[in-house]
Amino acid sequence: MDLQSNCEECFGLCCAALPFAVSTDFAINKNAGQPCPNLRDDFRCGIHTGLRAKGFKGCTVYECFGAGPKVSHHTFAGRDWRAAPESAALMFEVFPVVRHLHELMYYLTQALELPAAEPIHSQLHSALEQTTRMTLLPAEKLLEVDVPTHRAEINELLLQTSDLARDAARRQLTNIPKRPKNYGRGADLIGAKLKKSDLRCVSLRGAYLIAADLSGADLRGADLIGVDFRDANLCGADLTNTLFLTQSQLNAAKGDALTKLPDALARPEHWSSL
CATH class of the missing domain: 2.160.20.80 (E3 ubiquitin-protein ligase SopA)
Incomplete structure (x- = not known):
């Protein structure tokens, strides 16, 4: 399960699907669905090595948690939005949904690596499997996923994980002051x-x-x-x-x-x- 960005396996989705505005993070305005002018024909960034110097610091801190490759090669079977422009709008709409789900998968995977969370490992495993299945849905079905409700359900498990892990850490660390x-x-x-x-x-x-x-x-x-x-x-x-x-x-x-x-x-x- 790859839950990290891999631009080599993506059709530049974060560079086209997402909007950004002039700020300390971005040098220009860009609407959602509008390809960034720095995006090359091969879906690589034309100023990748100079993003910070050219005012695109926001690009250097973005993480899709592997959603870009998933949408590019699973949801749309390797057919990019330039080769199939009729799919562009749907692909750009699906990408943020899968990105949210992959982020939850990242946190659930981290939670499962914590020995202190062992009492709720079965619930965490079930949540991870359910979320993974969601990411494999067809594009139209992905748009029907109630991301806020699912995120809220996962958050309850992550809160329990946090409490268990921090309690275990308190027992191991010394001289923790009252706050x-x-x-x-x-x-x-x-x-x-x-x-x-x-x-x-x-x-x-x-x-x-x-x-x-x-x-x-x-x-x-x-x-x-x-x-x-x-x-x-x-x-x-x-x-x-x-x-x-x-x-x-x-x-x-x-x-x-x-x-x-x-x-x-x-x-x-x-x-x-x-």
Whole structure:
């Protein structure tokens, strides 16, 4: 099961199906269904090696979790939208649906790798199998999938996983302080000064940590699902054994050689200059 982007096996779907607007992440406006002007005829990016320098930082932090290849080669059987323009609108509409489902599969797979979640492994397996079956539906049937309801059901399992894993981590770690503040989902921590903070085993689900200073912070055992790390300073931070951290979250942040990462994730190339 491939749950990572593979642009070599995709028909440039994120570059054509999705919209973006002029911002710090994108240099131009683009409507949904309108191919990016940087997309070449072979579905490769014409400025791939210079995306950040040319104002397309947002492209470097996007992750489809393998949905692009799935839609390109399974849902549409390898027939691209340029060769079959009559399929373009449907392909572009299906892609975000499959992307949402693949993201859930990524989190469920991570949850199943956690020994602490063993009490609910059967439910997690069932949810993963159900979600996988959904991604294999024909294009028209995929558009009938109630993604918000399915996501809410999966989220309940992921919340249970988080509680089990963080409780287990608390038992293993020492001197975890009592925290007077509870970071609720979607907490506004934009620009927060959290340098060298002890955030072990904290739930930061969905928190906005844009441009926050987390340099030297200890995040071991923290739940980071959906955290917005854009331009957050993770230099010297300890992110080992965090829960539900993705490569795209790291790509959106700033870090250095002292930032400690989970084994499964790579140090972003742009960190080397910091």
